[in-house]
Amino acid sequence: VKIPRQHMPEQDAGLRRSNFEEVNQGLTVLGATTEALRCLQCASPKCMAGCPVGVKVKDFVELIVEGDYLRAAAKIREDNILPAITGRVCPQETQCEGCCILGNKFEPLGIGYLERFVADYERQSGQLGLPDRAPPTGKKVAIVGSGPAGLSAAGDLVRMGHAVTVFEALHEIGGVLIYGIPEFRLPKEIVRREVDVMRAMGVDFQTNVVIGKTVTIDELMADEGYDAVLVATGAGLPKFLGVPGEHLNGVYSANEFLTRVNLMRANEFPEYDEPVFDVRGRDIAVVGGGNTAMDAVRTAARLGAKTSYLIYRRSEAEMPARAEEAKHAKEEGITFLCLTNPVAFLGEEDGFVRSVRCMKMELGEPDASGRRSPRPIPDSEFELPIQMAIIALGTEANPLVQSTTPDLKTTRKGYIAADPETLRTSKKGVFAGGDIVTGGATVILAMGAGRKAAASIADYLNAGTWDQPQGA
């Protein structure tokens, strides 16, 4: 316990600000072993309770101490099939690490670092054997959306012997892992590798298919012979502020900005054809305080912005982003403007944004979410000159599937209503999980939902009945 928490080796902040390579470089074997030795091997480990999918932290950490990294990876994979991803992007400080007993007196165990370490070791060893696949059941399952929820469900279902097809609207598989989270935080190669493993296991991936447009859920079931469908379409609809000037050129939604850079690789324009606004030497602002806002502002900095502001209406303590992202952002020279709220964007004659007008805020009483709600300070308006702005206020449900599947019940906010235990929807044979049910959440929750859905779909396919009580 006297050993301090190991530091994650990082790319130098000055250097990384101008490249898209991963910031965290991963622990060395020595670092990982040292860190693993800090674990108390608690009799009733709290860490496991903090993990939404119950990863057996204590057991896999012990295997690291023993030097058996492949078995450590296999141990994680019993509960979490995307450890190289979650080790990098989980909000550990509020989950596993937030519950680790060491954290009471010292710093908690670096569970995310260790999870990432074994997953990377496994990948680099090239020794990932394909899991056994049960004999074919003759049942067909369609999965709509290829984010973490869809992918994890596909992996489980194909192992059970079902024929699984994943339909994805975009031209690449991975959902937010591909188009949202940037390369410097989650190298795309890691996502592609997981997809390749699933493909090798027999999952059929069909890109360029928009369910509800190219083909409907009813058609999948009636004409194409699918016995069950999982809707895992995420929460992809961008929210805007609704303030004047939001349609000026240079004002993006975070989704658009990140998609241009991550999916379309506009950072490599003109080698890649998709353009993005040229911010070299200019000042930019991102509005929001979540992971998406951090990703957007750090991406803009890497595109060469001179000053990158993060405008957030509450105080830093309320920021929903992972703690590590906020820390990295600051190291990279991002200017945080907290307790600040944009009220208008102002433009040049030619329609390009010139500045953002903001108001100072103060924190009032706690609101429904338990956070102290911000309220404007009178006469505190000021104008901040910028040449690009990105709105990262979170997302809502995309209605494409719901609006073309009339018997699929939705919540007041347009999310799909599904039973929390079985993930069954109001429509026979149709299940839903991930952000399209919960609203924008986390990778690990989406993955957990995908796995739960897979088990529930398997139950349904075995029993063939749809008579359980539904929460929908």
Next chain:
Amino acid sequence: MFLIVAARFLAPDVKRFTIEAPRVAKKRKAGQFVILRLHAHGERIPLTIADSDPDAGTITIIVQGVGKTTKLLNMLEAGDAVLDLVGPLGRPSEIERFGTAVVIGGGVGAAIAYPTAKALREAGNHVIAIVGARSRELVILEDEIRAISDELLITTDDGTYGTMGFVTDQLRGIIESGRRVDYVLAIGPPRMMQAVAEATRARGIRTVVSLNSLMVDGTGMCGGCRILTTGGARFACVDGPEFDAHGVDFDLLVQRNRKYARQEAESLRRFLEHPERDL
């Protein structure tokens, strides 16, 4: 990969392609579009589905070469393939029996308007088609449009074919002659659509335009295609592309479509210097 089964120039820089896309061919309705990406370095661009053959599993698109991607596409031939193609996207055109429908296509807009004109005719409307182009050689689909319209008026800016002038002159002529017009569909450059909207506004003639904003995903995910209507901001890819012309902020559309003018010019210049890199 989506195989090109036929490709033919209709006019200089305007080419018609027949592409294998069975799911799209089966589902598509007039007014919808696809988004395609030519190769692994390519951008995603929207193109209207001009026609489809569900039995053969093919769709038709008509492409005007204006920048890098469309000019590259227009260099492809039968036997080549397109890497990604997704659709049908957008809401189908509202097809009703309105009565007398004037369908106006400016430039390649004629190709975009053609499927909807055909559907309007099939729904029992008296269809007056007005096709406009800069000059004679740019008039496209004349025979096809003649076959599905009751009256066809052609205008060219330079008078080399049809009547000299703009499509709006013809439209005004019809309206001012006292003929009853129940419905107008106008597709073409934003300023042309705006002029049509102004020509019909005073009489309250129901007028619909198809907006060509810049798009990325085409599924409502990015908001890049947003336009402003009197009802607020809308996403052209999912709420449109057709909108009530009298509520559209055309100035904003024009402004937003100029966003990447510099990059587009650079991309095109690089491409034309070394087209072989992309072929």
